[in-house]
Amino acid sequence: MSDDQTYSAAAEVGQIKLQRSRFKRSWIELKKAPPTAWFGLIMIIIYGFVAIFAPWLAPFGEADSSFSSFQPWGDGHIFGTDQIGRDIFSRLIFGARNTIGIALVTTLLSFAIGGSLGLIAAINQAWLDQLISRLVDVLMAIPGLIFALMLLSIFGSSTIGLILIIAVLDSTRVFRLTRAVSLTVVVMDYVEAAKLRGEKLGWIMRREILPNIMPPLVAEFGLRFSFVFLTIAALSFLGVGIQPPTADWGSMVRDNASLIQFVRPWVTGDAFGANWGRLGEDIKLASPPLLAAGAIALLTISVNFVVDWFLHKTSGLKE
Amino acid sequence: MHPIVRTIIQRLLLGLFTLFLVSLIIFSSIEFLPGDFGEAVLGQAATKETVAAFRRELGLDLPAYQRYFDWVVGVVQGDFGQSFSGRASSGQDRSRSVIELIGPRLKNTLFLATMTAVIAVPLALFLGITAALYRNSIYDRVINATTLTTIATPEFFVAYILMLLLSSLYNVFPSLSGIRADMTFWDKIYVSTLPSLTLTLVIVAHMMRMTRAAIINLLASPYIEMARLKGISSSRIIVRHALPNAWAPIATVIAFNLAYLVVGVVVVEVVFTYPGIGQLMVDAVRTRDVPVVQACTVIFAGTYIMLNLIADIIGIISNPRLLHPR
Numbered sequence: 151m152s153d154d155q156t157y158s159a160a161a162e163v164g165q166i167k168l169q170r171s172r173f174k175r176s177w178i179e180l181k182k183a184p185p186t187a188w189f190g191l192i193m194i195i196i197y198g199f200v201a202i203f204a205p206w207l208a209p210f211g212e213a214d215s216s217f218s219s220f221q222p223w224g225d226g227h228i229f230g231t232d233q234i235g236r237d238i239f240s241r242l243i244f245g246a247r248n249t250i251g252i253a254l255v256t257t258l259l260s261f262a263i264g265g266s267l268g269l270i271a272a273i274n275q276a277w278l279d280q281l282i283s284r285l286v287d288v289l290m291a292i293p294g295l296i297f298a299l300m301l302l303s304i305f306g307s308s309t310i311g312l313i314l315i316i317a318v319l320d321s322t323r324v325f326r327l328t329r330a331v332s333l334t335v336v337v338m339d340y341v342e343a344a345k346l347r348g349e350k351l352g353w354i355m356r357r358e359i360l361p362n363i364m365p366p367l368v369a370e371f372g373l374r375f376s377f378v379f380l381t382i383a384a385l386s387f388l389g390v391g392i393q394p395p396t397a398d399w400g401s402m403v404r405d406n407a408s409l410i411q412f413v414r415p416w417v418t419g420d421a422f423g424a425n426w427g428r429l430g431e432d433i434k435l436a437s438p439p440l441l442a443a444g445a446i447a448l449l450t451i452s453v454n455f456v457v458d459w460f461l462h463k464t465s466g467l468k469e
Numbered sequence: 470m471h472p473i474v475r476t477i478i479q480r481l482l483l484g485l486f487t488l489f490l491v492s493l494i495i496f497s498s499i500e501f502l503p504g505d506f507g508e509a510v511l512g513q514a515a516t517k518e519t520v521a522a523f524r525r526e527l528g529l530d531l532p533a534y535q536r537y538f539d540w541v542v543g544v545v546q547g548d549f550g551q552s553f554s555g556r557a558s559s560g561q562d563r564s565r566s567v568i569e570l571i572g573p574r575l576k577n578t579l580f581l582a583t584m585t586a587v588i589a590v591p592l593a594l595f596l597g598i599t600a601a602l603y604r605n606s607i608y609d610r611v612i613n614a615t616t617l618t619t620i621a622t623p624e625f626f627v628a629y630i631l632m633l634l635l636s637s638l639y640n641v642f643p644s645l646s647g648i649r650a651d652m653t654f655w656d657k658i659y660v661s662t663l664p665s666l667t668l669t670l671v672i673v674a675h676m677m678r679m680t681r682a683a684i685i686n687l688l689a690s691p692y693i694e695m696a697r698l699k700g701i702s703s704s705r706i707i708v709r710h711a712l713p714n715a716w717a718p719i720a721t722v723i724a725f726n727l728a729y730l731v732v733g734v735v736v737v738e739v740v741f742t743y744p745g746i747g748q749l750m751v752d753a754v755r756t757r758d759v760p761v762v763q764a765c766t767v768i769f770a771g772t773y774i775m776l777n778l779i780a781d782i783i784g785i786i787s788n789p790r791l792l793h794p795r
Contacts, residue, residue, distance in 0.1 A: 288491065291774050296731075296732065296735070297766075304498050304757075304759070306757070383623055390754050407740070412637075443629060451621040454621045458617075
């Protein structure tokens, strides 16, 4: 061995160990994912695609009510038209953009508020921590949907108001989780070292603690998103959320719900014991509210599947 | 004083304090109303005098602490003031008192909640315990997948599917639950079946998962292992060894889910036009009838806090480790 060469363990290992790119590693993980997670991921990608490219995908405008109302399936309108003659299919597509977009913005805002307050409380652990924690306790003592309803009755139903109200109410849960997981990290030596180095609060939050609490926060983001999404859909369904003419799935369910009551009772008809043609007609008639509600359900179920897999992955649990 | 009594008293005081803070929040909601809401309530044609009279009636000329005190005294006596709806710009007052609006509807909501709880609690406990007993079996997996799907589904989707199946296609139950005071008990049950069934499906999913988790957690403890090694049958292990220790988590689960019922009731009542306070609250929010909204929030939040408090106290009482603190 010559003198000018210094020994490097990394170099020796590097000769045999294949350095995989981040993308490659993710792909290997994905290949091992269960079918439910695959299903969830693919559905989320489809929803995202539809939401982003809504104006190009939809055959008609979002609030275009120039058609005759309550048209059946087919005949230029894949899923028919609604009570004031808007194309159901186009509204479903625009609904993806509006409903998912608003829920996403709300969840991001809620994480920005709850996450930063949680980190500050965990680092402070004194009067500030007490103040925020007790405030959060009180806010959480009122059921979320009820609190949101009360605030909406005061501030009125505007999209901005809706986003702010839900984000603040939901940030209480983000705060609790962030604070709880940060508390185990704050006591680490390297955080202490950073404090002694004289790093500012912002640096400690961003560079020392945040990278170490990411996995639970990412999983929580998925869960909170589906919760926020369901809350906004419920409020819109109740008529106090997203307001017309904005297309949104919750209010679509509400507007077309009465169609379900026009479905005729099931009768036994032909040789097969049932009149399938008539049943199909009736299901098509009752489809608009069910399509919108189904779109909501499918997205939240998909997110839950993916989060389930992710939690399983990061918690290191093995079968 | 016995430490457990002290803990319980502490919790009760904490609960009272929470109620006080919550009442402050609910009361102050009227403070944030925009200044011109008098015109909004009374209509465009309202004269200056009627608006001034309206503001005087609400006591807006008095200091805030005094109004808060009056309001709380009223609430404790069941007086939530007058509803905003029915006010005319002419100054003629056809409004009704809030308690008159809420009274009969509260009874209906309690009826629906009780009916749901009576069905859901035993069913969820049975499913949860059996799923824990036969965990990782087909039975367990089917139940788990079903409940995960139900939890992630909005209540109104479940409600409309049930309505389509059990009311439109097979006309077994009425799709609209127009419950009236003069109905017989069985008629009331018949009419409230669909809303109750919807709530049951949602609640059972939550409750069953929590029960299962609590029991599996217990079954992992060494004394259960010991009982199993002794050769006792698994049903006896569950009933005699696991259950006595499981009551605390199960009671917590039940109370927690009944609290959840408080929120679920709002959406379901609107779907089936069930005349309860959930529907009343939504209508009041839409017309911005603040006194009614305040009253409903007080009732919902109060029930929620009470149920959580009860869960807490049951948890303390039935936990032997808390009974004999070191």
